[in-house]
Amino acid sequence: MNDFEVISFLLEGDPSIQYQTRKYLLGETEAELSGLRQSISKSGWGRMYLDAQNEDLSFGKGFYAHKWTSTHYSLLDLRYLEIPRETESLVMSVRDITKNCRAGDGGVTGTRGSKHSDVCVNGMFLNYGAYFHMEDEPVKTIVDLLSSQVLPDGGFNCQDKSTHSSVHTTLSVLEGFLSLIRYGYTYRIEDIMRMKRTAEEFLLSHHLFRSSTTGDVMNENFIQPAYPPRWKYDILKALWYFADVGIPFDSRMEDALLIIEKLRTKDGTLLKGKTISGELHFRMEEGKAGRWNPMRAMRVLQHYARLTVNE
Numbered sequence: 591m592n593d594f595e596v597i598s599f600l601l602e603g604d605p606s607i608q609y610q611t612r613k614y615l616l617g618e619t620e621a622e623l624s625g626l627r628q629s630i631s632k633s634g635w636g637r638m639y640l641d642a643q644n645e646d647l648s649f650g651k652g653f654y655a656h657k658w659t660s661t662h663y664s665l666l667d668l669r670y671l672e673i674p675r676e677t678e679s680l681v682m683s684v685r686d687i688t689k690n691c692r693a694g695d696g697g698v699t700g701t702r703g704s705k706h707s708d709v710c711v712n713g714m715f716l717n718y719g720a721y722f723h724m725e726d727e728p729v730k731t732i733v734d735l736l737s738s739q740v741l742p743d744g745g746f747n748c749q750d751k752s753t754h755s756s757v758h759t760t761l762s763v764l765e766g767f768l769s770l771i772r773y774g775y776t777y778r779i780e781d782i783m784r785m786k787r788t789a790e791e792f793l794l795s796h797h798l799f800r801s802s803t804t805g806d807v808m809n810e811n812f813i814q815p816a817y818p819p820r821w822k823y824d825i826l827k828a829l830w831y832f833a834d835v836g837i838p839f840d841s842r843m844e845d846a847l848l849i850i851e852k853l854r855t856k857d858g859t860l861l862k863g864k865t866i867s868g869e870l871h872f873r874m875e876e877g878k879a880g881r882w883n884p885m886r887a888m889r890v891l892q893h894y895a896r897l898t899v900n901e
Contacts, residue, residue, distance in 0.1 A: 591857045593899045596884055599859070603881040604634040604874075606671040614889040615899050627674055635874055636673045639664060642871045647683040650869075653691045654700030654711070657868040658820060661687065662700070662711065664871070667818050669718035675773075681722050687715070688728040696731030709739050710748040710759040710821055716766025720773045729770065730777050736763060737781055743795075744788030757796065757808070758823040760789050761831060768835055790837065798828050798846040813849050816863040817882040818874070826850060830886055833893035847894055850887050859884040 591599065600611040609626050612618045620627075630636040642664070643649055650659035657663060661683060668680060675681075693699040697707030698715045712732050719728070739746055745755025746763045767786045771779070796802055799812040807813060815826035825846040832843065853860050862880025865873070875882065891897045 591859070593888070593897055596857075596859055596888065597899055600881050600885050605629045606635060606673070607881045607885060609672060610889075611885055615885070615892060627672070630671060630673045631677050635872075636668065636671050638872055639668050639671075639673075640677070640679065643679055643683070647679060647686050649683075649871075652700060653687060653698070658818075658866070659869050659871050660700070662714065663820055665718045665722065666714055666820070669721045670818060675721055675723065677722075684719050684722045684724050688719070688724060692728075692731075696728075696735045698728070698732070707735070708748050709736065709746050710756075710762045712736060713746070713759065713763035713766040714821060717762070717769045720766070720769035720775060723773075726775070726777065729775050733770075733778050733782065736766075737778070737785065740785055740788065743792055745792035746789065755789075755792055757793060757799075757812070757828075758821055760792055761823050761828055762821055764789050764793075764831060768831070790832075793828055794840055794842045797842045797844075798825050800845070811864075813846075814864060815850075815853070815860070815883055815886070816866055817880070817886070818866075820866055822866060826883065826886055826890065829890040829894075833890050839894050843894070847891070847896060850890060851896060854884075854887065860887050 597611065597615060601608050605626060609623055609630060612623055612626070631640060649661045649664035650656055653661050665680060665683060673680070687698055691698050691700060693707035694705035695707055697712045699707040699711070712735065716729070716732060736746070741747060741752065741755045743755050745760035747754065747756040748759045749756070764786060767782050770782060796808070799807055801808050811822070812824050815824045816822065819827045829843065829846060829850065855861065859879065860883040861878050862875045863883055888897065888899060892899060
């Protein structure tokens with residue numbers, strides 16, 4: 591398949607795939623896509639997630655039980671689907687979390703009475719919480735918490751007493767910051783922008799996947815994109831973030847972009863990648879072929895002028 595045939599293949603997929611293909615690859619406006627976006631909550635994967643929601647607005651067995659059917663990861667997946675932000679049951683689910691799943695440090699947690707919360711979980715929560723119209727008060731306590739967790743190298747780590755940042759945690763926090771910025775939250779915005787810049791530099795200083803000491807690949811999973819990524823890091827998830835925030839090409843992205851180009855198969859697609867083990871509501875994609883990774887890769891490659899599909 592050539593790139594236009596791949597686009598046709600993507601447009602035969604779930605409404606969420608169709609929507610993001612037309613938005614990110616074909617450059618259509620939100621006004622043009624309004625009806626299609628609404629359909630994400632009415633059919634396909636979006637509807638299947640909503641049908642799995644419990645009467646009390648939770649998913650699975652609660653906030654963090656079990657992976658990946660919990661409220662936390664279900665809301666994160668729905669945010670990645672770009673289901674309509676105003677979906678009432680999801681807005682109310684986020685408000686329930688901010689009311690009933692708080693730790694003593696101001697973050698969110700699935701452990702009642704806990705004094706401490708996880709930095710990575712808080713980053714992911716900001717990502718979907720801001721998307722689903724979370725209120726201002728929890729934003730303030732979580733931003734205050736995260737601002738106290740920046741490590742000397744500019745990133746974040748969910749492990750206590752760490753001296754070196756984690757790419758997993760750092761990218762999760764970056765996605766959370768981007769969501770706050772994009773959806774109009776202004777609390778400590780200058781501090782958020784500063785933390786965002788240093789965290790981005792941390793990832794780039796590693797060329798997105800290389801050890802800062804040896805230059806070797808830090809983890810083979812980092813160069814084998816999976817979807818949904820959940821909390822786990824890989825180069826396609828990182829490059830999507832950089833494209834999404836509009837950061838221009840940096841030479842330290844080059845090796846990662848070359849890997850993505852090489853992962854494209856002879857027919858122009860990508861394999862759907864590994865499925866991260868754990869309990870699921872359902873499988874989005876069966877077999878070896880998939881649409882998420884090809885769409886994500888094409889958006890990244892198009893942003894960084896490695897291909898053109900919207901002329």
